[in-house]
Amino acid sequence: MGNNGDYMFQSTMNRIGFTHQVAIPPPQPFFNSLKGSLKETFFPDDPFRQFKNQPSARKFVLALQYFLPFLEWAPRYTFQFFRADLIAGITIASLAIPQGISYAKLANLPPILGLYSSFVPPLVYAMMGSSRDLAVGTLAVGSLLMASMLGGEVSATEQPKLYLHLAFTATFFAGVFQAALGFLRLGFIVDFLSHAAIVGFMSGAATVVCLQQLKGILGLEHFTHGTDLVSVMRSIFTQIHQWRWESGVLGCVFLFFLILTRYLSKRRPKFFWISVMAPLTSLILGSVLVYLTHAEKHGVEVIGHLKKGLNPPSLTSLEFGSEHLMLAVKTGIIMGVIALAEGIAVGRSFAMFKNYHIDGNKEMIAFGMMNIAGSCTSCYLTGGPFSRSAVNFNAGCKSAVSNIVMATAVMITLLFLTPLFHYTPIVVLSSLIISAMVGLIDYEAAVHLWKLDKFDFIVSMSAYIGVVFGSVEIGLIIAVTISMLRVLLFIARPRTYVLGNIPNSMIYRNIDQYPVANSVPGVLILQIDAPIYFANASYLRERILRWINEEEDRLKSSGENSLNYVILDISSVGSIDTSGIDLMKEVKKNIDRKGLKMVLANPGSEVMKKLDKSKFIENLGHEWIYLTVGEAVGACNFMLHTCKSGHVTHETAHLDNV
Known part of the structure; x- marks a missing residue:
């Protein structure tokens, strides 16, 4: 058909009402098109719309409220909200104290750092965070990552001062990385950690953490620095003659108690406070038992002296000129990504339940600033752990004030109550960590992935196997790599x-x-x-x-x-x-x-x-x-x-x- 024929054909089709002309969009200047693309990529939520047509004074107030969200909700805060936050804050403090001590030991750091990390960072987050339900504290997986990555080059027992300083430095770079993602609007990078990858990685990390705690349960003095299953099993079964039955019995009793309270709370959700109080109760009972029986003289290791007082400054302890600087940077970036992935996912989950929105980029800035502040005040990596946030949610929190109440309770503990933890047995801390980690091994999610999407199941299991039989870094790399390959495969085919x-x-x-x-x-x-x-x-x-x-x-x-x-x-x-x-x-x-x-x-x-x-x-x-x-x-x-x-x-x- 020639051009004249095509024209006649189109005219005929239009005349009988059978077609419509497909419009070509009007041309746009290149820079306008580029501006639109960049805006949609980095500012999809259009955070600047509220600044339009506003006087300068109002723009200044809105800018302060954007970076310090508490200035927005504080004027509307009521006594009824405070009463709910007070109860929730005291409740999560009862969990934060034993968890903080336990996770610090998991990171091969002095136990007191776990309490320090539950004081300053929650105060920073309360001012800058956009989630009402997130409870700030140390992370089990972050602690394991720190112990695994830093411990691979620097021994926490042979070079404790250097190890401690590198922990502060890694925390500082984790905060810088998190804040940079928020300021540069690069939060979509975290989305490359798919749900399936996170399920497998977290389950694998929880399994490794449980295996590592067999050292405390069995009362072993020497243990492998490796985190893989083979190294741990070899270390345990080559030291059978050094197992301490006293420590093993005590650990199993408290582990049974903790798992039982968790089970009862799941069966009766309104009694969730039973499992919340169980960790602190275990610490108190364990300490009293050791004190009365002098078990520390019969193979039961205790925490020992904890220094009273608030966080000492640690800015001068940051190892910017150390030969291990790149190790601290790498550790900080990986820990920062994991903390963000968990914290933002947890925050969004609870926000969905209460029908409000949290800004992912604000959360990144808040996480980054609280870790930068923490690294300068003797704290190590903090985030929004699911266990503590779930307790905060179930306790009926109304705002981030619950974090301030928790920090206040920890402050009182640091000032007056630390001597009470002298006789706390290490085996109880190991039991606390194991009971917390069992909840992170989400086999139900793995079964769901198998039924729903076999490829996602492969991603999840690859991450799990990589963590358990390799290392946490290998598992993370495998998970991200397979997820990226899936995206590339979808694009290429x-x-x-x-x-x-x-x-x-x-x-x-x-x-x-x-x-x-x-x-x-x-x-x-x-x-x-x-x-x-x-x-x-x-x-x-x-x-x-x-x-x-x-x-x-x-x-x-x-x-x-x-x-x-x-x-x-x-x-x-x-x-x-x-x-x-x-x-x-x-x-x-x-x-x-x-x-x-x-x-x-x-x-x-x-x-x-x-x-x-x-x-x-x-x-x-x-x-x-x-x-x-x-x-x-x-x-x-x-x-x-x-x-x-x-x-x-x-x-x-x-x-x-x-």
Whole structure:
């Protein structure tokens, strides 16, 4: 059909009301387009909309409220809220004290640092955080990462001062990294840790932590620095003659008590406070028992002296000039990512329950600033652990004031009550850690992944196996790598479908999903289900041509009418690059060589813009681009009937199969 014929065809189709012109978006200056893309990438929540048309004084107040959210909600704070936060704060303090001491030991740090880390960081978060339910404190996985990564090069027993200073330095860089992600609006980086990867990594880390605590349960003095299963088992069973039965019995009794209270609380959720009070109760009972029986003289190791007083400054302890600086930086970045992934996920989960929104970038800034402040005040890595936040939520907290109440309770403990922990047995701390970690081994989530998505299950199990049989770093790398490979595989090998008509409708759907869908005689309808980039252009070219060859072979073998038109439904193609443009040109050339006609249906604005600039639309012809697949099929049927009858009528414009 020549140009005059195309014009007559399009005019006829428009006259009978069968097609609509597909609009080409008006051209935009490059910098405007780039600005829009960057804004959508880094500022999808449009945080600056509230500053528009505001006087300078109001803009200053809004800026302060943005970076210090407590200035926004504090004027509306009521006594009823404070009463609820007071109860929640005291409740989480009863969990924070034993957890802080336990996790500090897990990180091979002095136990007092666990209490220090539950004082300053919660105060910083209360001012800068946007979550009402997040309870700040030390993290089990973060503690394990610190012990594993720093302990691999610096011994906490042989070089305790250097190890301590590197812990502060790693915490500082974790805070800098977290705050930088927030300020630069790069929070989407954390999203590369998929849910499946986090499930496997956390479960693997919890398993490793439990294995590590066998040292305390069995009362062993020497233990492997490795975190993998083989190293731990070898260390345990080569020291059978050094096992302490006194320590083992005490540990098993308290572990049973802790697991029992957790079980009872799950069966009766309104009695959640039983499992909340169990850790502090265990510390008190263990300390009293050791004091009365002098068990410390019979193989039961105790914490010993804890220095009274608030956090001493540690700014001068940061090892910026150390030969181990890069180790501290690497440790800090990895710990920072894990803390952010857990904290933001926990915060969003509880925000969803209470129907409010938290700003991910604000959370990153808050996490970063509290870890920077913590590194200068003798604290190590803190975040928003699920266990403590769940207690805070169940206790009925109303705002971040519950963190202030908790910090106040810890302050009182630091000033007056630390001597009471002198006789606290290490085995009780090990029992506390094991009972907490058992809850992180989420086998139900793994079963759910297996039923729902086998690939996600593989990602999760790969992360778990990497952590348990390798190291926490190896497990994390495996999880991220496999998740990234899945994304790349989706981009490089997008799905394409053959569409058919649902009987008695103008709807076209995948014939594999809808067996009742009928193919249109003489027309092959293909849907491309992803953006077209350089990574998938070659594959799509081969796949489209294969669909065409397969359809021609099928028609030839069945004796049906020959193929005349190929309709590409590109409604799911959100964007296209130059390689994609070349793909479209090559596909058209191949279709033309076969004596067929290429038709496009529902191209998006970005795709239309680039197709127009590349002269592809001019080459294809505006009359072969349609708003819907139905219109494209109607045009193809119109042409087929026109060619057969030799003239155009209203009747031939109707679809045969509708």
